[in-house]
Amino acid sequence: MMLRFLLVVVVLISCTDIYKTVKGDEYTLESVRASLVRQEDTIVFNVIERARFPLNSPTYDPHYASIPNFSGSLFDFILNQTEDIQAKMGRYINPEENSYEENLPASLVPHYNFSQFLHPTAASVNINKSIRKIYFNEMLPLFVTSGDDGNYAQTAASDLSLLQAISRRIHYGKFVAEAKFKENPRDYEPLIRAKDKKSLMKLLTVKSVEDIVVKRVEKKAMVFGQEVSLDHDVNGKYKVDPAIVSRLYLDSIIPLTKDVEVEYLLRRLD
Amino acid sequence: MMMRIGFQFLILVLIISTTVRDRMATADNAYTLDTVREALVRQEDTIVFGLIERAKFPFNSQTYDQKYLEIPGFCGSLIEFVVKDTEIVQAKAGRYENPEENAFFPENLLSSLVPSYPFTKILHPGAASININKSIWKIYFQDLLPLFVSSGDDGNYAQTAASDLSLLQAISKRVHYGKFVAEVKFRESPQDYEPLIHAKDKEGLMKLLTFKSVEEMVKKRVEKKATLFGQGISLNSSDDNNGKQKFDPSVASKLYEKWVIPLTKEVQVEYLLQRLD
Numbered sequence: 001m002m003l004r005f006l007l008v009v010v011v012l013i014s015c016t017d018i019y020k021t022v023k024g025d026e027y028t029l030e031s032v033r034a035s036l037v038r039q040e041d042t043i044v045f046n047v048i049e050r051a052r053f054p055l056n057s058p059t060y061d062p063h064y065a066s067i068p069n070f071s072g073s074l075f076d077f078i079l080n081q082t083e084d085i086q087a088k089m090g091r092y093i094n095p096e097e098n099s100y101e102e103n104l105p106a107s108l109v110p111h112y113n114f115s116q117f118l119h120p121t122a123a124s125v126n127i128n129k130s131i132r133k134i135y136f137n138e139m140l141p142l143f144v145t146s147g148d149d150g151n152y153a154q155t156a157a158s159d160l161s162l163l164q165a166i167s168r169r170i171h172y173g174k175f176v177a178e179a180k181f182k183e184n185p186r187d188y189e190p191l192i193r194a195k196d197k198k199s200l201m202k203l204l205t206v207k208s209v210e211d212i213v214v215k216r217v218e219k220k221a222m223v224f225g226q227e228v229s230l231d232h233d234v235n236g237k238y239k240v241d242p243a244i245v246s247r248l249y250l251d252s253i254i255p256l257t258k259d260v261e262v263e264y265l266l267r268r269l270d
Numbered sequence: 271m272m273m274r275i276g277f278q279f280l281i282l283v284l285i286i287s288t289t290v291r292d293r294m295a296t297a298d299n300a301y302t303l304d305t306v307r308e309a310l311v312r313q314e315d316t317i318v319f320g321l322i323e324r325a326k327f328p329f330n331s332q333t334y335d336q337k338y339l340e341i342p343g344f345c346g347s348l349i350e351f352v353v354k355d356t357e358i359v360q361a362k363a364g365r366y367e368n369p370e371e372n373a374f375f376p377e378n379l380l381s382s383l384v385p386s387y388p389f390t391k392i393l394h395p396g397a398a399s400i401n402i403n404k405s406i407w408k409i410y411f412q413d414l415l416p417l418f419v420s421s422g423d424d425g426n427y428a429q430t431a432a433s434d435l436s437l438l439q440a441i442s443k444r445v446h447y448g449k450f451v452a453e454v455k456f457r458e459s460p461q462d463y464e465p466l467i468h469a470k471d472k473e474g475l476m477k478l479l480t481f482k483s484v485e486e487m488v489k490k491r492v493e494k495k496a497t498l499f500g501q502g503i504s505l506n507s508s509d510d511n512n513g514k515q516k517f518d519p520s521v522a523s524k525l526y527e528k529w530v531i532p533l534t535k536e537v538q539v540e541y542l543l544q545r546l547d
Contacts, residue, residue: 038326038516041322041503041516042323042326045319045322045323045499048315048319049316049319052312052316064384064385065363065383065384065385066383067362067383067384068383074363074364074384077359077362077363078359078360078363081359082356082359085351085352085355085356085359086352086428086432088341088351089348089351089352089427089428089431090427090428091426091428091429094425094426094429097429108339108341109338109339109348109427110338112425112427113425114425150368150387150388150389151365151368152363152364152384152387153360153363153364153365154365154368154371156363157360161436212505215505216503216504216505219503219505220503223498223499223501223503224319224498224499226498228315228491228494228495228498229491230487230490230491230494239315
């Protein structure tokens with residue numbers, strides 16, 4: 001009798017242990033959505049802050065800055081060196097963070113136990129090369145004025161901050177995909193096995209939700225980018241055109257996030 | 271013959287000197303009382319955004335603990351490592367050539383590796399290098415941070431440090447803008463300032479620089495910005511005002527009232543005391 005009782009107790013205790021080792025229960029469809037909403041604010045703030053500076057093209061001209069032992073533009077230099085520092089301080093140990101540079105130094109700080117929610121073989125999806133190209137070729141020209149004020153270092157730092165925010169949002173697609181997969185694996189498995197990108201994309205796309213996101217981003221750009229005065233309402237004056245900010249989401253951020261989701265899912269059963 | 275050449279030479283010299291003076295005058299006009307005030311107003315948004323973004327992370331005390339980081343050859347906390355090294359990178363890229371920028375670890379910096387840019391130089395040379403960032407640093411970590419970040423730890427120390435640096439830079443820029451405020455005010459009415467400067471009358475200068483009504487407006491506007499930018503925004507407009515605030519707006523006005531405004535005035539007084547050197 002006593003033995004059976006002890007056996008039940010042991011089994012119960014071992015079950016709770018198993019429950020504890022199932023990490024990543026901090027990520028649910030709801031928490032992932034809440035995070036994406038909060039990230040909109042970060043992206044809008046960073047767009048507004050980048051718009052303080054004109055284009056400042058020497059920042060991106062590899063011939064402008066001749067930095068010894070470094071080949072590239074001033075922006076490349078700042079990106080490379082700043083990610084180097086961040087990597088040493090453990091930033092990229094967090095699965096939510098993805099670097100633009102490759103071959104960064106290892107973390108020098110004690111290991112932190114971040115939730116391991118993502119499927120190991122799919123967790124390393126990184127489309128930052130595309131994001132960077134699209135940022136400079138398509139996004140930036142939309143919301144900065146032409147001109148030059150000499151503040152190239154601050155401009156590059158501002159670009160980096162915005163690029164990091166955009167990258168984090170887009171790569172959050174991995175967490176979105178994992179949460180969706182966990183909810184309905186039977187819907188995804190056949191498409192993944194068939195490597196059916198088109199159907200996966202269709203399954204992941206909910207137009208009504210995307211419309212809400214785009215509208216909400218536009219509203220945030222209006223509220224955060226407004227001229228605030230105490231005595232009168234300065235209507236219609238915004239630091240960045242809110243329609244342009246919402247276009248960044250419509251044309252680039254949402255599609256790229258879905259690309260990440262598809263890429264992730266294609267590796268999910270490996 | 272010699273007289274004619276001499277005369278032509280004199281005309282040439284006069285023409286050159288007036289154009290040079292004109293160019294200098296236009297450069298100086300980049301800073302006026304109006305443009306300086308506009309810059310200060312715009313900087314409020316940057317500071318409020320910075321506060322809201324830092325509030326995303328809990329306190330993350332390991333970031334500030336000297337014992338947490340064990341890097342051979344480096345003695346200090348994670349935040350010190352990030353700020354020192356990032357400032358070196360920024361310095362090489364020419365950030366601190368702009369008189370509006372002031373480093374937290376200026377003793378550490380390396381010279382700019384990029385071509386020199388002709389930033390407008392209106393500050394009096396002796397007073398331009400005033401740097402009270404060591405005070406700002408202390409106040410930021412001891413007094414300001416505990417006011418608005420939640421206790422806790424999420425492991426994101428590198429991002430926390432980057433967020434701190436961004437906010438520190440914004441606060442520092444605003445406070446040190448006092449040098450430009452002081453220069454512009456001095457140029458407008460030097461007669462008012464000169465006797466006080468000669469007498470080294472700090473109190474008199476402080477009184478002359480203080481406009482309580484303007485300060486009240488600044489505090490109110492900053493609080494309004496923090497309320498607007500810190501609200502949770504949804505498409506259902508009735509949710510907005512009772513929406514979850516990401517950030518307590520009174521912290522922003524307190525930051526300005528207790529530290530930003532007083533420190534800016536301190537910088538102004540320090541600058542003026544050196545203005546006639």
